Amino acid sequence: MNKTFDRYAGIVFLAIGAAFMIESQKLTQSSYGSNVGANVFPFALGLFVTLMSVRLIYETFRYKQREKQKQNLDYKRFGIIFAAAVLYAFFLEDIGFVISTFLFLMIGFQTMERGKVWKSLLISLGFSLGVYYLFVEVMDGTLPGFPAWLGLS
Known part of the structure; x- marks a missing residue:
């Protein structure tokens, strides 16, 4: 785990989640033939991403200092x-x-x-x-x- 990368990724995903939640409020509250509107899943997804990114940011403050080691990315x-x-x-x-x-x-x-x-x-x-x-x-x-x-x- 890379503390700096995780922290920045958490901030980016926090912004994305907040944008999903805000923009989902512009969608219709109901749709034809459905009691669930088009705004439900985008809002729930935004809420989930926001909560997970807050947790990720919090966890970066709890990382223990380790020796710097090169990480291999799995492409x-x-x-x-x-x-x-x-x-x-x-x-x-x-x-x-x-x-x-x-x-x-x-x-x-x-x-x-x-x-x-x-x-x-x-x-x-x-x-x-x-x-x-x-x-x-x-x-x-x-x-x-x-x-x-x-x-x-």
Whole structure:
């Protein structure tokens, strides 16, 4: 961990989170066919990013002084996760929220830590289905469903 980098990253993400929260207030409070407005997720995301960045900034003050050592950056893992995020955004409408989120999480978990496939599978599937159920069924929101060729829609 690099204290200076973490502190600046925390400040940048604090600004991004605050901007998300402020700008989400300009979106409509409700949308057609949904009890949940377009402003809910951007505001929640902004709040989450803001809280996590405050924690990151706080943690940088608690870092212990260590010898300076060169850190190796892992470009391969970054590239895999970045490509997975781009593909996730590209295919979200075509294959639906549950499948695309499941695949993205599986790729991310397996990229960060090889093995433990069953654990990754259960967490990815549980998260994908849980968020879909919570948002669509409980909050009456809309998310891209399953693709029509599956016959589950």
